[in-house]
Amino acid sequence: MSATQTLADYVVNDDGSAIPAPIWQEAKRAILNYLGCAVSGSIEPALDVAIDTLAPFSGERMATVLGRRERFDPLHAALLNGIGSHVHEYDDTTPKNYIHPSVPVASVLFAHASAHPVSGRDFLHAFILGFEVESRIGDAVYPAHYEAGWHITSTAGVFGAAAATAKLFGLSTRQMVWAFGLAATQSAGIREMFGSMAKSFQPGRAAQNGYTAALLARADFTAGERALEGPRGFAAVTAAEYDLSVIPAGLGVDFSLSDNAYKPYAAGLVVHPAIDGCSQLHRRYRPDPDAIVAVRLRVAPLVLDLCNKRDLRRALQSKYSIYHAAAIGLVRGKGGLQEFTAEAVADPVLARIRELTTATADESVTEDQVGIEVELASGETLSLFVEQSLGNVHRPLSDEQLEEKFRDQAVLALPAAQVEALIEQCWQIDSLDDAGELARATVPGATTPVATALAS
Amino acid sequence: MSATQTLADYVVNDDGSAIPAPIWQEAKRAILNYLGCAVSGSIEPALDVAIDTLAPFSGERMATVLGRRERFDPLHAALLNGIGSHVHEYDDTTPKNYIHPSVPVASVLFAHASAHPVSGRDFLHAFILGFEVESRIGDAVYPAHYEAGWHITSTAGVFGAAAATAKLFGLSTRQMVWAFGLAATQSAGIREMFGSMAKSFQPGRAAQNGYTAALLARADFTAGERALEGPRGFAAVTAAEYDLSVIPAGLGVDFSLSDNAYKPYAAGLVVHPAIDGCSQLHRRYRPDPDAIVAVRLRVAPLVLDLCNKRDLRRALQSKYSIYHAAAIGLVRGKGGLQEFTAEAVADPVLARIRELTTATADESVTEDQVGIEVELASGETLSLFVEQSLGNVHRPLSDEQLEEKFRDQAVLALPAAQVEALIEQCWQIDSLDDAGELARATVPGATTPVATALAS
Numbered sequence: 001m002s003a004t005q006t007l008a009d010y011v012v013n014d015d016g017s018a019i020p021a022p023i024w025q026e027a028k029r030a031i032l033n034y035l036g037c038a039v040s041g042s043i044e045p046a047l048d049v050a051i052d053t054l055a056p057f058s059g060e061r062m063a064t065v066l067g068r069r070e071r072f073d074p075l076h077a078a079l080l081n082g083i084g085s086h087v088h089e090y091d092d093t094t095p096k097n098y099i100h101p102s103v104p105v106a107s108v109l110f111a112h113a114s115a116h117p118v119s120g121r122d123f124l125h126a127f128i129l130g131f132e133v134e135s136r137i138g139d140a141v142y143p144a145h146y147e148a149g150w151h152i153t154s155t156a157g158v159f160g161a162a163a164a165t166a167k168l169f170g171l172s173t174r175q176m177v178w179a180f181g182l183a184a185t186q187s188a189g190i191r192e193m194f195g196s197m198a199k200s201f202q203p204g205r206a207a208q209n210g211y212t213a214a215l216l217a218r219a220d221f222t223a224g225e226r227a228l229e230g231p232r233g234f235a236a237v238t239a240a241e242y243d244l245s246v247i248p249a250g251l252g253v254d255f256s257l258s259d260n261a262y263k264p265y266a267a268g269l270v271v272h273p274a275i276d277g278c279s280q281l282h283r284r285y286r287p288d289p290d291a292i293v294a295v296r297l298r299v300a301p302l303v304l305d306l307c308n309k310r311d312l313r314r315a316l317q318s319k320y321s322i323y324h325a326a327a328i329g330l331v332r333g334k335g336g337l338q339e340f341t342a343e344a345v346a347d348p349v350l351a352r353i354r355e356l357t358t359a360t361a362d363e364s365v366t367e368d369q370v371g372i373e374v375e376l377a378s379g380e381t382l383s384l385f386v387e388q389s390l391g392n393v394h395r396p397l398s399d400e401q402l403e404e405k406f407r408d409q410a411v412l413a414l415p416a417a418q419v420e421a422l423i424e425q426c427w428q429i430d431s432l433d434d435a436g437e438l439a440r441a442t443v444p445g446a447t448t449p450v451a452t453a454l455a456s
Numbered sequence: 457m458s459a460t461q462t463l464a465d466y467v468v469n470d471d472g473s474a475i476p477a478p479i480w481q482e483a484k485r486a487i488l489n490y491l492g493c494a495v496s497g498s499i500e501p502a503l504d505v506a507i508d509t510l511a512p513f514s515g516e517r518m519a520t521v522l523g524r525r526e527r528f529d530p531l532h533a534a535l536l537n538g539i540g541s542h543v544h545e546y547d548d549t550t551p552k553n554y555i556h557p558s559v560p561v562a563s564v565l566f567a568h569a570s571a572h573p574v575s576g577r578d579f580l581h582a583f584i585l586g587f588e589v590e591s592r593i594g595d596a597v598y599p600a601h602y603e604a605g606w607h608i609t610s611t612a613g614v615f616g617a618a619a620a621t622a623k624l625f626g627l628s629t630r631q632m633v634w635a636f637g638l639a640a641t642q643s644a645g646i647r648e649m650f651g652s653m654a655k656s657f658q659p660g661r662a663a664q665n666g667y668t669a670a671l672l673a674r675a676d677f678t679a680g681e682r683a684l685e686g687p688r689g690f691a692a693v694t695a696a697e698y699d700l701s702v703i704p705a706g707l708g709v710d711f712s713l714s715d716n717a718y719k720p721y722a723a724g725l726v727v728h729p730a731i732d733g734c735s736q737l738h739r740r741y742r743p744d745p746d747a748i749v750a751v752r753l754r755v756a757p758l759v760l761d762l763c764n765k766r767d768l769r770r771a772l773q774s775k776y777s778i779y780h781a782a783a784i785g786l787v788r789g790k791g792g793l794q795e796f797t798a799e800a801v802a803d804p805v806l807a808r809i810r811e812l813t814t815a816t817a818d819e820s821v822t823e824d825q826v827g828i829e830v831e832l833a834s835g836e837t838l839s840l841f842v843e844q845s846l847g848n849v850h851r852p853l854s855d856e857q858l859e860e861k862f863r864d865q866a867v868l869a870l871p872a873a874q875v876e877a878l879i880e881q882c883w884q885i886d887s888l889d890d891a892g893e894l895a896r897a898t899v900p901g902a903t904t905p906v907a908t909a910l911a912s
Contacts, residue, residue, distance in 0.1 A: 053675045057529045059513035073513045149688030185654045188644035191688035198641045198679035205642060219509040223654035232605030232647035
């Protein structure tokens with residue numbers, strides 16, 4: 001059976017009973033992480049501009065845009081959710097294929113569910129399947145596809161968004177094949193746009209395009225039936241090398257959600273080990289910042305290639321400074337969004353630590369590692385070697401750490417009590433009769449049953 | 457200056473005064489040909505399905521869908537115009553790059569102009585610029601891009617649609633660069649979808665996506681500024697070989713509209729010479745079909761590779777039958793939409809001619825040529841050699857032939873009087889205060905000032 005047909009059959013016929021409990025749990029963790037990103041991204045200018053520009057083009061305003069009071073039709077909400085949840089680039093990653101997998105799939109599911117009631121269980125099931133579809137398609141074309149310059153999160157994401165929506169629509173296998181064809185037809189997004197608003201537009205468009213694919217396929221709008229494997233299909237056209245055998249291999253048994261990683265820090269990945277190690281030293285010893293006289297780091301050579309910047313002029317640069325990474329870890333013990341603002345860059349305590357930090361490239365140190373020595377005025381030296389950075393798939397964030405990340409993000413847009421209620425409700429998504437409640441609970445000022453219960 | 461910047465500068469600053477009169481005239485011919493396609497395609501099932509499916513998602517219903525009574529927001533109208541005008545695959549072609557150039561550009565312009573008054577002169581100017589942009593971008597990546605499997609009409613068309621819309625919006629150069637970035641971000645469409653409804657969806661989506669790009673760029677939604685030439689930009693990502701030097705070469709002096717060709721027959725291109733030659737014999741000699749005893753064709757070898765089908769089971773097959781081509785030419789003297797219907801396939805007179813026609817591959821005959829011998833019962837032989845098929849850029853359709861094609865298409869959807877009024881109005885587009893009138897004049901039952909004048 002062809003790759004397209006195999007995936008279509010699987011999505012249409014899977015009833016969820018063979019999906020193991022840890023995968024359902026990982027899906028909830030991915031949703032929690034996604035929602036934190038969507039809520040904190042909801043106040044960004046890129047989303048403001050998109051909302052203002054597209055408002056006149058919205059159909060019936062049935063759907064919630066996560067974290068916003070404006071309402072849109074579900075197609076537009078899918079796009080806008082995607083922009084908001086990706087704009088901080090703080091969402092999840094499957095390191096095996098460099099996809100940020102939750103944004104295209106969860107963005108379309110929340111858009112749809114906020115307009116058309118869907119049980120929490122069906123929502124999670126569709127999420128797991130959409131995640132799996134985009135991951136397997138991404139695996140098949142990675143790395144050639146990514147190296148060519150495709151933004152794989154959107155190019156593979158559109159298939160995941162189509163699959164998730166199609167599952168909720170209850171498409172036939174034939175229609176699901178067409179939905180994949182219509183997804184392939186719209187698969188787009190190039191890495192040249194990184195560093196601009198167009199970057200977060202791409203996975204948003206993937207969510208919206210996947211929704212369009214499922215809508216049209218449901219109405220028997222036909223498409224070519226070899227979307228993935230055809231000689232002019234997605235794989236052949238977009239990847240110099242590909243391997244479609246990974247699509248059926250272990251399908252329904254091995255789940256890509258097991259490989260999902262959550263960024264603990266709102267910074268470039270290569271400085272994560274330094275933030276992690278310095279935060280550990282902060283928690284263990286609580287050193288007085290004024291007593292620190294030198295910080296010496298041994299880092300992977302790539303770190304100095306990419307992040308050797310001490311003199312920071314713009315807030316964005318702080319996300320790519322190994323010196324700032326050490327400073328925030330030692331002084332604040334964390335690396336959330338608020339550690340990379342103009343205020344953080346201007347903080348004299350952090351600036352002083354950046355100045356006295358040195359970093360040496362060491363071939364024996366991997367990109368997941370760092371060696372740290374902190375010399376104190378007392379003559380004492382605090383040292384630590386990080387073997388595997390926090391957030392790595394082998395050292396995942398705990399549920400509590402995910403909640404902490406969520407709080408750090410969501411308080412930018414929502415009152416603390418609403419944030420706590422949202423965390424609570426997110427863990428309970430599988431028991432919700434209407435997963436749309438969770439979308440509505442992200443709107444500033446929303447009072448949900450859970451929020452009311454917590455407040456009383 | 458980079459290719460992206462060069463094109464942006466040109467589109468923003470051109471005031472139309474350097475565009476020669478024959479190019480303005482060719483633009484009108486392209487628009488006439490486009491509108492005939494859009495009107496005849498307006499009754500196709502693909503468009504019905506798209507309209508029914510997307511209706512709930514339309515914003516303010518300000519825009520006309522060509523040939524239809526339903527109204528949509530301009531973004532949706534751009535998509536729907538694109539589906540309708542490409543669904544018969546009877547639209548124009550620039551043979552140098554295999555783009556069907558008018559669909560993405562005219563679809564978005566009519567959608568916009570039907571909602572927001574635009575002078576006919578500005579409309580035509582934006583059309584010429586959009587046509588030029590997509591053609592030059594297509595030239596830069598053709599043939600590697602097309603051979604890889606991209607549907608170049610949509611992948612290059614999105615840039616043309618963005619440029620045309622942006623010109624009407626009056627974007628700054630910087631915004632135009634962003635619009636190209638946002639177009640590149642959405643550039644999509646693969647040839648694997650040929651033969652399904654998804655094919656006509658692609659140039660429609662290009663029109664709509666180009667509109668979105670211009671809308672967002674106008675609101676300062678940023679994008680990467682090296683959409684075409686960047687190392688992860690459109691050319692590098694989608695073409696194994698490309699030549700961006702063709703983008704500035706002769707810009708503003710040489711116009712791609714000079715290379716535009718209009719299909720005279722609603723059939724595969726390789727059977728066009730046979731229809732042409734047999735139609736010429738029909739006009740010259742009016743042979744009684746019953747008196748024809750043999751038809752012998754000498755054709756390019758490719759013709760037999762692609763169109764060697766005599767026993768036709770579906771109407772679509774008749775478009776790719778060299779035998780049917782000879783029969784309709786000799787018997788009807790034309791090859792319009794109605795020569796490729798189930799009724800035409802079942803016509804016993806045509807079936808008899810198909811049976812007694814033979815075709816021989818001849819290496820000395822080009823794909824634009826055919827040798828024809830028609831043997832009559834009287835013993836007389838009618839013969840003709842077509843050197844260059846009608847519709848070829850070297851033997852373009854006359855204005856009268858374009859009108860005849862238009863009538864043949866438009867009468868499927870509109871009353872004859874309205875068709876004549878529409879032709880009249882189309883030739884006058886450059887003197888219209890509001891080009892949107894032309895869009896509204898395609899709606900069944902519309903009475904326009906011109907129609908009223910003609911009727912009185």
